[in-house]
Amino acid sequence: MSTLAALRPADRKRAAGLTLAALGVVFGDIGTSPLYTVQTCFSDFTGLQPTHDNVLGMLSLITWALLIVVTLKYVIVVMRADNHGEGGVLALMALVSREPGISERRRNVYAILGMLGAALFYGDCLLTPAISVLSAVEGLNVATPAFQPVILPIAMAVLIGLFAMQHYGTGGIGHLFGPIMLIWFAILFLLGARQIAQHPEVLMALSPYHAFAFAMKHKAGAFVALGAVTLALTGAEALYADIGHFGRSPIRVAWLIVVFPALLTNYYGQGALLLADPTAASNPFFKLAPHWALYPLVVVATMATVIASQATISAAFSMAQQATLLGVSPRARILHTSPDEFGQIYVPAVNWLQLLGVLGIVLAFQTGPDIASAYGIAVTGTMLITTMLVLTLAVRGWKWRWTLVVPLFLLLLVVDGALFSANMTKFVEGGWVPLAIATILFIAMWTWYRGRHAVELRERERTVPIDTLLATIEPERLHRTQGTAIYLTTFSDAASSSLMQNLRHNGVLHEHVVLLTVHLLEEPFVSPEDRLRMRELGSGIHRAVLCYGFMEKPDVAHDIAGLAGQGIPIDPLHTSFFIGHNNVVSGQHPLLPSWQRRLFLVLSRFAASSTDFLGLPANQTVELGSRIEV
Structure with a gap:
């Protein structure tokens, strides 16, 4: 049959x-x-x-x-x-x-x-x-x-x-x-x-x-x-x-x-x-x-x-x-x-x-x-x-x-x-054309792949462990403003560089702080129940992880709504997103060959903004710049 x-x-x-x-x-x-x-x-x-x-x-x-x-x-x-x-x-x-x-x-x-x-x-x-x-x-x-x-x-x-x-x-x-x-x-x-x-x-x-x-x-x-x-x-x-x-x-x-x-x-x-x-x-x-x-x-x-x-x-x-x-x-x-x-x-x-x-x-x-x-x-x-x-x-x-x-x-x-x-054998008859295109694209992809790892390595060197962050917070010296601040961070075990800059320069901490990491996984889709994970760290600070598969488009603004069910107010009028904007430059101790470093710098200028890529609301997002030497 x-x-x-x-x-x-x-x-x-x-x-x-x-x-x-x-x-x-x-x-x-x-x-x-x-x-x-x-x-x-x-x-x-x-x-x-x-x-x-x-x-x-x-x-x-x-x-x-x-x-x-x-x-x-x-x-x-x-x-x-x-x-x-x-x-x-x-x-x-x-x-x-x-x-x-x-x-x-x-x-x-x-x-x-x-x-x-x-x-x-x-x-x-x-x-x-x-x-x-x-x-x-x-x-x-x-x-x-x-x-x-x-x-x-x-x-x-x-x-x-x-x-x-x-x-x-x-x-x-x-x-x-x-x-x-x-x-x-x-x-x-x-x-x-x-x-x-x-x-x-x-x-x-x-x-x-x-x-x-x-x-x-x-x-x-x-x-x-x-x-x-x-x-x-x-x-x-x-x-x-x-x-x-x-x-x-x-x-x-x-x-x-x-x-x-x-x-x-x-x-x-x-x-x-x-x-x-x-x-x-x-x-x-x-x-x-x-x-x-x-x-x-x-x-x-x-x-x-x-x-x-x-x-x-x-x-x-x-x-x-x-x-x-x-x-x-x-x-x-x-x-x-x-x-x-x-x-x-x-x-x-x-x-x-x-x-x-x-x-x-x-x-x-x-x-x-x-x-x-x-x-x-x-x-x-x-x-x-x-x-x-x-x-x-x-x-x-x-x-x-x-x-x-x-x-x-x-x-x-x-x-x-x-x-x-x-x-x-078709190479000289024109077969070199798709091969040349593929070679250029491969060099670009390999450069981006290595460049990303170099940027992550530099970011890792500058991170502050979450426990260190919590130990250094002195509530009586900080102004706690109303609302919720969501700080995007690359590493789930470390504090966001944008949070550290905000504390260092402004001495301000929101009433509710979420350290959010977006993980892009090597699987095509993530089930709704596995999309968002969160745990409380104390002092009004929370750690959250959003997971997406490689066939999904991140939509952070939509998916963080799940935080509201765990006691964190997500109100468009009182919720702000903070994200680091890396200005990648050549450094004195490079991690990449000079030609690859120059190509990565060019490619990085053509990349779509993190705000758009992650689906963050533009009128609620603050980008804090930092220099990354590769």
């Missing part, structure tokens, strides 16, 4: 709804890869001609790449590695880093791998919208070459419109994504099945023998061809990254029942067309369609690629939020676009920088095949890092037997390593 059949009617309806929604969000990227994959396999990039043996060999490589990388690795193995329901390379990094008994040095290694994966992911985020939308619009060329001059302007207009609408959120159109992509996959299946019925000998490519024979015949050429096969795997990481939105089962069901059969059928249909007409290699996807269906197909393909691009953009926003809250990037301004759906966020800085990058790539490469020749390094790099982190988790966390771990992960590492190495 299937999983869906075993559920109650209401549960089946919910599971079906989630599966349909997953089609629209998770599979947009990999679902539009037939637009350009087979075309690239027989382009100038590979130098291969669409002969009978070459067609069967390439189809066999695509088939087994989808089976091993997507089905075995992501659907069966990697999706087990959810961090309290959340996925993605940064969530995986946090999950592995929490394993007990890990040294600080090993934790830094995991942090480096996670940041590398995130940086490569951002490189991929620039190429995916460019190649998807451009390849869809290029279908107009199949109808008539007269459209050639307007292909680029149309693609750029679609992309600009897509990014310009991001601040509205995806809630209004999100419910349409699933049905549109279901129609898209049905079209993929029907177009492919029509050609397969005419040339069923193409199904021989299901045998791995043809992939092996192709590799033996072409050797170095087959290695280069893997760079084109990688295009069929674009978006595989999304299956893992979007666990938190839909859960494992809907994504697995959507892949196994709808997406995988539709993709494979379409690839084999394109192969059947090439067996009958090798000249169709110039654009085999659109030549699958009857002439009367070409323009509607271009419209549907463009809609599908816009959905695929939307998924990539939303994933970039989510990754930016995770990176900010895990402390590997400067604080970013994050806006929630839906009062009901937490995951719908908008990050203005990421949105406009991504648009500039995508338009730059479209203008630089001009055509879908040219972008495809540069695509693959970033996505295969992320895949390789994911495999290494999951391998660590399987050994340390899941306690898998070595007899299972060794053969399974040896297979995955060999396949990922081969794909990554093959795509490195």
